[in-house]
Amino acid sequence: MQQLTLFFYIAFTLGVYALVRFLYVRSKNNPLFNIVAVSAAIIIAVLLACGITCEQYEPAKDIMTILLGPATxxxxxxxxxxxxxxxxxxxxxxxxxxxxxxxxxxxxxxxxxxxxxxxxxxxxxxxxxxxxxxxxxxxxxxxxxxxxxxxxxxxxxxxxxxxxxxxxxxxxxxxxxxxxxxxxxxxxxxxxxxxxxxxxxxxxxxxxxxxxxxxxxxxxxxxxxxxxxxxx
Amino acid sequence: MHLVRTGHTACAICHIPSTGTTTVNKFIRILWQTALLFAIYQGSLWVVRVTGIPVPANVLGILVLFCLLLSGVIKEHHVNEAATFFLKHLVFFFVPVAVALMNWGEVFYQYGWVLLAAIVVSALLPLALVGRLAQYLQKRKDRCSN
Incomplete structure (x- = not known):
């Protein structure tokens, strides 16, 4: 069950990122579609609406940022x-x-x-x-x-x-x-x-x-x- | 992105000729190159932990990769595709990181305007200073050397 929610958080984050990135490129790099700010705002809003705390989202964040070091x-x-x-x-x-x-x-x-x-x-x-x-x-x-x-x-x-x-x-x-x-x-x-x-x-x-x-x-x-x- | 360069060289590490640029080959090459970047990062983490130098591992990792490229130990095409891919999507990693800001909503609420002013002013002033100064200095230098 826990793995399933974890998978859902990651898939959701990726989905929001892909969508906002698409809008950003589509709008010819309109700063209003700032990828980090807009994606994070959408995710925070959904988490709050569903009563999910930051601590519950944390394990998904840890998995997603494993590659941040090597990417940098x-x-x-x-x-x-x-x-x-x-x-x-x-x-x-x-x-x-x-x-x-x-x-x-x-x-x-x-x-x-x-x-x-x-x-x-x-x-x-x-x-x-x-x-x-x-x-x-x-x-x-x-x-x-x-x-x-x-x-x-x-x-x-x-x-x-x-x-x-x-x-x-x-x-x-x-x-x-x-x-x-x-x-x-x-x-x-x-x-x-x-x-x-x-x-x-x-x-x-x-x-x-x-x-x-x-x-x-x-x-x-x-x-x-x-x-x-x-x-x- | 100008980073994209379709290389026609053979990858010396994984021995997969990249002339046949099929998606599968490219995927395998990216995996290999990611492993290489990962190894450099892990090595940097280890060095930071053992020596206790006050430098973040990712910064040390950038310098290590830079030096390995300069010395020719690693060639550009050993990391090109993975680095290009990750740098293109570097913003992605900051989405989950920024979500963690929701935990600090109260602090921001409590000191709201002061914090907002501090963050906005201390971002805009140096942006203008660094941008204009660098532009001015480079123009002047170019004029002198011509």
């Missing part, structure tokens, strides 16, 4: 194909991602602090621009709440993938290098996935930015925490 490793390939661009623009890439990661940490933590959120929530939201393993590692060092940090990471990733492409076009970024770096810096793997849908160069740069943003965020955390204490 595949980013090594576009990175390798763009190694020439990477060497040429190394300084530019490092500078942009460092600036972006710093700005993301500061703006998030400052708004949270000014808004009167408790210290542990501020420390959790500070690291939200990096992939979950990084975020959990860093937030734990400064008194944040790891599961909450993971939730912020996912929220940021979902938001970034929802508006990222549209917003970059609005502010006049046409350059594939810039688009990829921005998406990867702000929305880690979720932004990278969106960048990959735009093109291979964007995807490669986003993957690289995601890696660098994780490293920079870890490095910048001590000074950012220090400044936040001064401002509080």
């Amino acid at each position: 490793v595949g980013l090594g390939l576009p990175l390798y194909r763009y190694r020439k661009l990477l060497r040429q623009q190394a300084g530019c890439i490092a500078m942009c991602v460092a600036g972006g990661a710093l700005l993301a940490m500061f703006s998030a933590a400052l708004i949270a602090q000014w808004g009167g959120l408790p210290h542990d929530v501020v420390m959790s939201i500070m690291v939200k621009g990096v992939s979950i393993p990084f975020a959990i590692e860093i937030t734990g060092m400064y008194g944040g709440i790891p599961p909450l940090a993971a939730a912020f990471v996912v929220a940021t990733g979902t938001f970034g993938s929802l508006v990222g492409s549209w917003f970059l076009t609005r502010v006049g970024v046409a350059n594939p290098l810039g688009r990829g770096l921005a998406l990867g810096t702000v929305s880690h793997a979720q932004g990278t996935a969106v960048a990959l849908m735009e093109g291979e160069e964007q995807g490669a740069m986003a993957g690289l930015a995601m890696i660098l943003a994780g490293i920079f965020t870890a490095a910048f955390a001590p000074p950012v925490v220090w400044v936040l204490q001064l401002l509080s």
Whole structure:
């Protein structure tokens, strides 16, 4: 019986994904059909309507994400194909991602602090621009709440993938290098996935930015925490 | 997707010539290549666990694959089809992950506007900064080198 419901959850998730992806491609990449946000919203709505809790869905999630690690490793390939661009623009890439990661940490933590959120929530939201393993590692060092940090990471990733492409076009970024770096810096793997849908160069740069943003965020955390204490 | 390249080379690992690009052959090749990616990821997990370095296994895995490709130990066509397939559907994995957000609805409800503002502003500002800065720097560099 349990296997049957498990199978049903997975089949349902795959079905919703396939449908939303179809609509997205059909609508010529209309950002309204953002695959992650729309699919997750549909699934959450159905789960809530049927009185199914997140814990019951969890085993299905674990099965579906078994291949997430190996799939992410595949980013090594576009990175390798763009190694020439990477060497040429190394300084530019490092500078942009460092600036972006710093700005993301500061703006998030400052708004949270000014808004009167408790210290542990501020420390959790500070690291939200990096992939979950990084975020959990860093937030734990400064008194944040790891599961909450993971939730912020996912929220940021979902938001970034929802508006990222549209917003970059609005502010006049046409350059594939810039688009990829921005998406990867702000929305880690979720932004990278969106960048990959735009093109291979964007995807490669986003993957690289995601890696660098994780490293920079870890490095910048001590000074950012220090400044936040001064401002509080 | 520009990643798709129909290779006419023989796969050195599984010894299946890819000239006859039948679906079955392609499927078997993807399975093999997935196993290779899986092995790299598991190896990275192991290294992270044993050495305790504060780097996520998937990030280490990307760097390992990149270095293996650079050094020529692994050739592009050893991972091409599986990597292309997974990267094309990378967004899928984040659907079940995002569903877990429903558990945190209360926290978001409690601190609603502040959290929303923090997430929105801290996403839009760096997006604009990184995008514009990278575009500006690359244009300037291209002008200088020409």
